Amino acid sequence: xxxxxxxxxxxxxxxxxxxxxxxxxxxxxxxxxxxxxxxxxxxxxxxxxxxxxxxxxxxxxxxxxxxxxxxxxxxxxxxxxxxxxxxxxxxxxxxxxxxxxxxxxx
Amino acid sequence: xxxxxxxxxxxxxxxxxxxxxxxxxxxxxxxxxxxxxxxxxxxxxxxxxxxxxxxxxxxxxxxxxxxxxxxxxxxxxxxxxxxxxxxxxxxxxxxxxxxxxxxxxxxxxxxxxxxxxxxxxxxxxxxxxxxxxxxxxxxxxxxxxxxxxxxxxxxxxxxxxxxxxxxxxxxxxxxxxxxxxxxxxxxxxxxxxxxxxxxxxxxxxxxxxxxxxxxxxxxxxxxxxxxxxxxxxxxxxxxxxxxxxxxxxxxxxxxxxxxxxxxxxxxxxxxxxxxxxxxxxxxxxxxxxxxxxxxxxxxxxxxxxxxxxxxxxxxxxxxxxxxxxxxxxxxxxxxxxxxxxxxxxxxxxxxxxxxxxxxxxxxxxxxxxxxxxx
Numbered sequence: 296x297x298x299x300x301x302x303x304x305x306x307x308x309x310x311x312x313x314x315x316x317x318x319x320x321x322x323x324x325x326x327x328x329x330x331x332x333x334x335x336x337x338x339x340x341x342x343x344x345x346x347x348x349x350x351x352x353x354x355x356x357x358x359x360x361x362x363x364x365x366x367x368x369x370x371x372x373x374x375x376x377x378x379x380x381x382x383x384x385x386x387x388x389x390x391x392x393x394x395x396x397x398x399x400x401x
Numbered sequence: 402x403x404x405x406x407x408x409x410x411x412x413x414x415x416x417x418x419x420x421x422x423x424x425x426x427x428x429x430x431x432x433x434x435x436x437x438x439x440x441x442x443x444x445x446x447x448x449x450x451x452x453x454x455x456x457x458x459x460x461x462x463x464x465x466x467x468x469x470x471x472x473x474x475x476x477x478x479x480x481x482x483x484x485x486x487x488x489x490x491x492x493x494x495x496x497x498x499x500x501x502x503x504x505x506x507x508x509x510x511x512x513x514x515x516x517x518x519x520x521x522x523x524x525x526x527x528x529x530x531x532x533x534x535x536x537x538x539x540x541x542x543x544x545x546x547x548x549x550x551x552x553x554x555x556x557x558x559x560x561x562x563x564x565x566x567x568x569x570x571x572x573x574x575x576x577x578x579x580x581x582x583x584x585x586x587x588x589x590x591x592x593x594x595x596x597x598x599x600x601x602x603x604x605x606x607x608x609x610x611x612x613x614x615x616x617x618x619x620x621x622x623x624x625x626x627x628x629x630x631x632x633x634x635x636x637x638x639x640x641x642x643x644x645x646x647x648x649x650x651x652x653x654x655x656x657x658x659x660x661x662x663x664x665x666x667x668x669x670x671x672x673x674x675x676x677x678x679x680x681x682x683x684x685x686x687x688x689x690x691x692x693x694x695x696x697x698x699x700x701x702x703x704x705x706x707x708x709x710x711x712x713x714x715x716x717x718x719x720x721x722x723x724x725x726x727x728x729x730x731x732x733x734x735x736x737x738x739x740x741x742x743x744x745x746x747x748x749x750x751x752x753x754x755x756x757x758x759x760x761x762x763x764x765x766x767x768x769x770x771x772x773x774x775x
Binding site for chain 1: 653
């Protein structure tokens, strides 16, 4: 029930003085009340809960988050311990007394 | 589907997991507040992929589970009346009251209807002026604004045969109650993302400061959970305790001001009993005096409620994070989704139901091995 889900606004109309939208949830279409997000536009996505749009989904922020995730491993590859990475890649244990010099770390 | 599929990407999940593994040095206990998050965690086995130092304690954020038995029994009594059309969200149907549930009331001839939105119940009231239409208004800060709007509309459109049986609850007082409990092990919270979509972040800095716990607003897809855990563990390892927003695509710091204004108008804060936990001060909402004529508790005087919980049900401990579902003796034996003893075994957000759905086969394996050895 708490499971609010993202949906895309297909069209908007006033009904009995209430702002309503038709919203597409990946194929399932529902009537949704826009009174709490009156400036939501056709084509935008919102978090919808029990027939009410509660918050607009921000595409730019979603993109940034995914980019951040994608870059996580990059930093590890760039600045991580190369012995550890090589051991992981080969599937064998790290050789004894293998140390990474300061130069290699930098 | 957009905003869902890309937040389930296995390659990105691996990157997040690797990062968590690389920063953790000590054991930490995190509580995910919302039952929707518990289901994501158990369904995708996220708790099993995390470093063993990171324990996820499941929180009380399942609205169906914490609705007090007394209110369920009132609902059952009202729903049984011949003049009433009783409307509810589907997941309340099988929540056990004292001896029966809404599903059985319907089988016995009660007019119980499942609706998707509270506005559907209002429409049913308009279409049936000769009947009393009652909507079962339960839930957290996510469900309260839709219910508030529905009562507001009922008054505006002058629909006198509509009323709301209210049992709304609020997250921040529950966090307080958990931290005040002497048996509390929680060191940080993954806050419920959609509650914050409505309420914003304003209520949390004071809690983070008072209890010195990181509070990280977290979404519901697997990558959201992992990012919530990652940011929380990073704070814990650094000795920090701030409010952080790991669900920025759906949560603005100010929340949804229009929804907050409607809540302020229609409801007032009240003490509320939580099933299995007890009364938590200022943890609920009821209709404000201006809307009292739409309050089903006032409209229908329900007396003679004698509540009885099954003694073997330990859902209260599960809801407080003191017990994992499978540690209860009744789990999967005398308590199953078909014959639930407690609400946590029923709901799509209940922790016991999550363990039963996704993990009961794994959970029975160790005991089989043990018996083979013997």
